[in-house]
Amino acid sequence: MPTTDEGSHDPDLVEDRGTLDVRNKALQRIVEHIVLRVPGTVTHRSTLGRITGMALPKAEITTEGRAARVKVDIAMAWPGNISQVATTVRDTVRQEAFRLSGIQIRSVDVTVHAVDPSASDDTGRRVE
Template identity: 40%
Template sequence: MADTALPESVLGEPGERGTLTIRDRVAQKLVLEATRGTPGVRQHAGGMDKLTGRELPRARVLVSGRRVRAKVDIAIEWPGSLSVIGTAVRDNVRAQLESVSGLDVDGVDVSIVSVLPASTNGDAGRKVQ
């Protein structure tokens, strides 16, 4: 099999090839995807939250150059372990940001703002109201 990579003489020096900018909104979507994929985290919107768009989970991120910091608010299902789920969210978010965006993660703060009753088979996957 022939090597199809272009020689460095054609591409130029690595530092002179261009830049990649990851915007806050992109990083926020990565954080939310990782959070929703964590076992024990529930999507939730109740009362005025439905109208204001403040459903859970929600995330705020700050990207500065190659560094990122995230704050995530989540709802969990009772009787989930707050520390286990919080740690899993933090680890998943960090891994997602580092592997997909290549950013250096300075920190991920996780706040559990709601504990919801256990779901039954009939309401699994639905938003709790």
């Protein structure tokens, strides 16, 4: 029968895990992926965006040691509750980005730039 002593390590303990160095670009991609998992958000590329390469969602990360501030620009399907979607994005990014990266997210600023009436909902139906 195994016994617990100071020399044994539980792999599930946070302090026994290695370190993780997540660069801004990696955290940016993580945040953009998290945003698209929030119901009501969609990928959006405007005509100008096709030329400049700008697409939504787009995250901007400012790191401060082992913490970060996030600004994220999103698009959402119409009809939808803009306030509710933005709040859900903020809360989900804060929780999931920390869970996936280990970086404390101090703040998440969400700006809805586009509301897309041609986007589909989660069932694949057109939302009109």
